[in-house]
Amino acid sequence: MEVTAKPRSIKRNSIANIVNRTWTTLANFLFVPVYIHYLGEEAYGLVTFFTTLQVVLNLFGLGLSKTLRREFSVYESSEAVVLRKYRILRSVELIIWCIAIIIIGICALNADYIATKWINSETIAESTVSLTIRMMGVSIAAQLIANLYLGCLLGMQDQILANTLQISWSLFKNIGAVLLIVFVSSNISYFYIWHAVIDIIYLVTVRIFVIAKLKKKKSDLSWKLHDLANLKTIYKFALGILLISVGYAINSQIDKIIITKNFDLVSVGAYNSVYSLSILTTILTSSIGIAVFPRFTQLFTGNDLSGLNKTFRSYNSIAVLTTSVIGGFLAIFAEELLLFWTRSEIITNIMAGVSFWLILGTALSAIQEIPYNYFLARGCTIVNNIQTIIQIAYVLTVTPFMIRYYGLSGAALSWFIEMALSTTIYLIVFSRMYLDKCSLRLLISIYLPLLISIAIAFCARTLMLAIDFTDYQRLLGAILIGALTLGIAFIISNKHKFSNL
Template sequence: MKNPSLKRNAIANYFGQAYVMLIGIIVTPLYLQHLGVEAYGLVGFFALLQTWMNLLDIGLTPTLGRQIAHARGKTKGFDEFRKLLKSFEIIFFGLALIAISGVYFASTWLANDWINAELLSTDVIAYCIKLMGVMIGLRWFSGLYRSGINGLEDQVWLNIANILLMTLKFVGALILLIFISNDIQHFFEYQLVIGSIELVVVMMRFYTKLPISKVPIHVISFHWDSVKSVAPFALGVAYTAGIWIFVSQVDKLILSGVLTLAEFGYFSLVVIIASAINAITGPISNAIQPRMTYLLSGGSEVDMLVLYRNATQLVTWVSMSVSIMVAFFAEPLIYAWTGNKEAASWSKEILFWFALGNGILAIIAFQYYLQIAHGKLKLHILGATLSAIVEVPIIVYAALNYGALGAGITWFILRVVWGLVWTPIVHHYFAPGLHWKWLFNDILIIVLAVTLIALLMQYLYPETNNFSRPVIFLVLMIMGTIVMAVSSLSSSFIRGNVKNKIKRKRTKAMS
């Protein structure tokens, strides 16, 4: 099977991610305006609930993506893969029923005893939560097939489909709110319809692109031997993913019960912006993970490590440029985005710490990609266990006693400590002799350059109290572009690519 272009996939991932982010930036403040802060808080609660319900995934989605990438590097690899796929579909169907039933029966309790609403009735909230449960089941199946498409490196199509589907989700819902109804119940009903369409589209594409197996397999069948062979890997992923949900989402879960629904709406804005930092770098990791696995399965470890280091530099440059600029200019950014001064004032300090913490998270995630590529998660399981034992009690204490700001500061400190302590241990086992070159040459030099340039931009930032929101946003975009452009020179990978392009242009001109 011919390998798709890694460059094309990365570019497609970035274009698709940029579109989703852009449409989210445009539509979110309009949602806030037409739904109201409290109803928007319910949208934020849906995102939180969906994250926690991913605990039931038990590692199947990432396992399927890895196994299809592995099958591409093996002769007759898809004969066994199809057995695994059919087995996973049966398991997912059962898990979806559990999720939908669980959310349905918990909806009344959540509406009455957990969510602190002042304007929305408990009946409305309970109904919306029931719709959330059905959507979670549909999105699980969509995620399974999306993972398969990603493993096939059919990422150009996936991004085109994602753009169309996100347009229906965001723009279609906005049209609904403006011209038909701004009832939060109708909003979730519409999202349920689009979620159903999404599942059908990605499932059809996945089966269309899946190579034909010479071994006949029934449409509905379960193959225990196939599941058993990947069970240690899947359960390892599930265990560590579950722990990660506890570590990364326990503060948000607590805050959803401590804050009023309106305040949680403001906090949801912080979560969206902070999460966007990881979403920006996601296209790189989505492109390199299946390729790293493929290279290792073919015995090209040296090429895999070159890809690993180059991708680290790119992610460090992008994630730290964005996270530091967001942290330094949190208040004007939120005001320029939403037009809500109360939201900007409430969120500025909280966003500062969450933004920096997520910027660091995007970098230290690379040690996990390395372990996924090797298909060995024993060390990751140990690290995740230690992380949960140490971090969860600290995060719970900070959220309960110091609120959202305490949770943000704690998140930042823990990410720094974990990156400095655990990553060298992983590198010692999977890439001996790499760590210090990776840390200093691929990360710290870039971080230092970004920080110094961003500090200069902060010093030069003009007084914008009398500026319109579009002008404030434009000023921030210009300053962010300067930070990224200048700091890019600190990356040896980027410098090398620029030099090669200049050299090729000169050679072409001379010929």
């Protein structure tokens, strides 16, 4: 099938995604210190536990959101295509709502066990922890369903709308939570009751927009039970995504699960805070990945492989350079940024010497983002599935050993080693399969900017310490020097890439 419609601007969608992820990051900077102040560092550790629980339970989503994102990326050449998308959506809906009920049930039935046997809390009552876990289940279930509809909007390239909805949802949830804990009660259970309510409202809102957009293209949409047969056309891709999701959950959360079991909630919160900080390295890559994925899909289904590879090279080079510079400076200046963000010397001291490896590991994982979307656009999940199996074997054997003998430092170092090996092998395989490009040259183009950025950041920090700069002065210096480094890197690499950035 030939793509005749002009694609929506990848740059415009990338900007919309960057704004959304920048707001998410800004929200962390604005609200996390408030949460720590009013809830306490131990209760904040419970808040970070929610993220781990969410990633694990999202496995029940069976990769359906990303599957729908790919299905809705297909060019709508006729009303029959629109009707097929609607029927697939309604069929998947039936499954995801059943899964949501199961998630709520799992959290409700296991809340007491988690509160008494897993969470190490000294100041929060077990009954409060138990109720909080139940509310977390409702929140996670609602977000899981909402992500299904969000995948549809992203696939249709309505990414400005999708990001507007996400920002509005985040804004209402965080501001409402702050008002609640400041003026009503700092009880962590109330905090998550509010989250659950807002998540349900968000779910309903996103669904309304998706259905309205489909009906605008074809008013007489219909679905019957026998339309579940449409699932046969997507189940292989969905199963591939499921395995990838399982691997992601295990790879990214096994260290946090072990830490939650063996360390106090303050240490749990400290480790998860640095992991949240490391997500800064993924803002641009994930934003570009989401924006460019529908275009990848259209070019592949339209059999324009030359255009597909050209688009990949253009945006991947931007992602790699930016991630390298941001990752290098974040890793070196993590202590200053963590103290500025959390306002907690306890958290900062706990993570001294740990942050560097954790942030670099996440930066390396971010470099896989654009190739990953390229694979999915071509309907290829086998490479990611093989990688997933290998990574699962690694994290189930090496990571527990490292944590047992080296504590939090072991967890971070294990993550870095895994991502360094994984990224290297992944890019070599990708290059040989699709780019017909020298693998060594590709790896040099990725690791050299990262090493140079680390060296520049290290020298800058050493100099500022020698001059006796304050923490805030060092942080400001890091931002300025990092921005200058990034600009020079793009100018040297390619002036056209610099204008695109």
